[in-house]
Amino acid sequence: MEKAEVITVSDLFKSFGENHVLRDFNLKVYEGENLVVLGKSGSGKSVLIKCIINLIRPDSGKIVVLGKDMGLLDQDELDRLRADVGFLFQSNALYDSMTVRQNLLFPLRRHWSRVDRDQRAEQAVREALEDVGLAHTLHMMPAELSGGMKKRVALARTLILRPKVILYDEPTTGLDPITSREISELIVKVQQKYKTAAVIISHDLNCIRLTSNRVVMLLDGRCYADDTYDNLIQSKDPRIRSFFD
Numbered sequence: 744m745e746k747a748e749v750i751t752v753s754d755l756f757k758s759f760g761e762n763h764v765l766r767d768f769n770l771k772v773y774e775g776e777n778l779v780v781l782g783k784s785g786s787g788k789s790v791l792i793k794c795i796i797n798l799i800r801p802d803s804g805k806i807v808v809l810g811k812d813m814g815l816l817d818q819d820e821l822d823r824l825r826a827d828v829g830f831l832f833q834s835n836a837l838y839d840s841m842t843v844r845q846n847l848l849f850p851l852r853r854h855w856s857r858v859d860r861d862q863r864a865e866q867a868v869r870e871a872l873e874d875v876g877l878a879h880t881l882h883m884m885p886a887e888l889s890g891g892m893k894k895r896v897a898l899a900r901t902l903i904l905r906p907k908v909i910l911y912d913e914p915t916t917g918l919d920p921i922t923s924r925e926i927s928e929l930i931v932k933v934q935q936k937y938k939t940a941a942v943i944i945s946h947d948l949n950c951i952r953l954t955s956n957r958v959v960m961l962l963d964g965r966c967y968a969d970d971t972y973d974n975l976i977q978s979k980d981p982r983i984r985s986f987f988d
């Protein structure tokens with residue numbers, strides 16, 4: 744039986760003036776899979792991911808996320824959907840003036856009712872930090888954390904709302920090879936534990952090899968190839984080869 748689609752992008756166009764970034768882009772993401780979007784710098788990977796969660800409005804096309812047509816949602820519906828779709832920013836987007844605990848409580852304040860916030864919230868914070876192996880950082884400030892630890896805390900903050908889909912924007916950029924590998928392994932661990940689907944934007948070949956079930960290649964605003972990492976690295980197509988050589 745075919746798996747359910749958690750994200751469907753159809754005939755997506757997005758230009759900035761004369762810069763035609765996405766030109767009839769199509770994509771399907773199935774439940775439980777880690778899909779990598781690979782593309783050269785400036786090819787439109789971040790624009791795509793921002794269109795998916797409506798941070799950027801497409802010029803035309805249709806995006807359906809978890810059964811909802813993104814173009815038709817009002818602000819309340821969009822806020823609710825964003826609890827189910829975690830977004831790990833390239834910059835991590837932690838609040839520097841807040842402790843790790845306060846950073847993790849932040850999304851709960853927005854999405855949970857007041858009723859039994861305290862007990863459940865503290866438990867959720869602890870569990871999310873344990874998931875990323877950083878239980879001891881609860882009262883630390885972001886400035887006290889290494890780059891890899893910041894990335895883990897940012898992931899914990901994404902996990903705390905138990906998203907069904909996670910969008911990772913270049914999760915290993917700026918990290919050393921060993922830390923990159925640890926983050927890639929953590930992405931796989933999250934997929935296995937929570938059965939989440941993920942869109943991972945990356946040009947880190949090790950990260951792609953470790954995390955991807957499928958790779959989509961974004962070239963000239965379109966989906967140029969859609970295959971497994973193992974098949975793509977064996978391709979003879981020079982445009983595909985250029986990513987791997």
Ligand SMILES: Nc1ncnc2c1ncn2[C@@H]1O[C@H](COP(=O)(O)OP(=O)(O)OP(=O)(O)O)[C@@H](O)[C@H]1O
Pocket residue numbers: 759762764782783784785786787788789790791
């Ligand atoms: N808000 C914006 N206004 C104008 N142009 C933009 C905007 N956002 C992105 N662009 C342009 O869209 C193109 C694609 O940008 P995008 O950030 O998606 O690239 P990318 O594939 O994620 O690159 P990188 O791997 O370097 O992060 C670039 O030419 C960029 O200048």
